[in-house]
Amino acid sequence: MFIDKTQIEIILVKTLAVIVTTPPYSNLSVTALDYIETALKTGVEVIGVFFYQDGVMHASTSVQIASDEFQYLPCWQRLYNHYSLPLHLCITAAEKRGISDEHTQNIHPIFTVSGLGELVELSSKADRMVQF
C-alpha cells in the first residue's frame, strides 16, 4: 500500500504547538480555539500556545469586546482549566502594545510571561507547529 508524505505526517502528530499572531478581534481566534480544542479532545497533546505580534492582545485584561461579540478570554480560561494548556506570552511584543506585568499589570493570570526562547523550545518539542 502506498502512503503519501501527508498521511505519514498525520500519523506521527502526537504533540502540537500553536502560535497565535492575530489579534483577538480577528475571526482567526475562533479558528485557533476550535482547532486547539478539537486537537485536545482527540487526544493530541497540545504542549503550548505562543502569543506573538498582535496575538499578545489575547492576554490583556484591558481589551473590552462588546457583549454580543465573541468572547475569547473565557474560552482560553476553559482550555487552561480543563487541560492545563500552557499559554505563553511574548513579553517584548506585549509591552509594545501596553500589556505589562511591571507597570500596568494587565496580563490575565492564566498567561505565562515568556520570550522567543520559549518558541524555540515549543518548536523543538512539538511534532507540528501551526500559526494562526
Next chain:
Amino acid sequence: MVKPIVKSIVKSLAILNSKAPYGSSAGKDALDIALVFGSFEQPVSLFFQGDGVWQLVQGQNGAMVSVKDYLKTFAAFEFYDIEEIYVCQASLIERNLADTFHIEAVQVLGSEAFAAQLTSHHTILRF
C-alpha cells in the same frame, strides 16, 4: 498493517516574508524569530515572496521615515548560520526589481522550485 516510516526528521523552520519593510513591524518580528532560532542552533531558512522581496532591495534608509533600520541586521545572518535565503523570481519580475540585493548568498528561484524548497521544511511561519 502498514508500519509508518519514521525518519529522523530535522525540524527545519521556514520563515516566509510577505510584507514590505517599514510599513509594518512584520519584517522585524520575523527577523527576531530567525535570530533567536539561529542562536539556539536550530536550522532556519528565509523566504521572500510578494511585497516581502522589498526587504532585500539595496540602498534603503529606514531613518528617513524614522524607522529603526532592521535590514542592516541581515548582514549578520552568516554569524547565526542562516545561509538558506530564497527569493521568488516571479515577485521580483512583477515589481520590476533587479536581482541584486543588499546581502549576499540570496538564491533566486522560479515558482516551482520556490514552492518545493518551502514545503521541504518542517514548519512554515508567515509574516
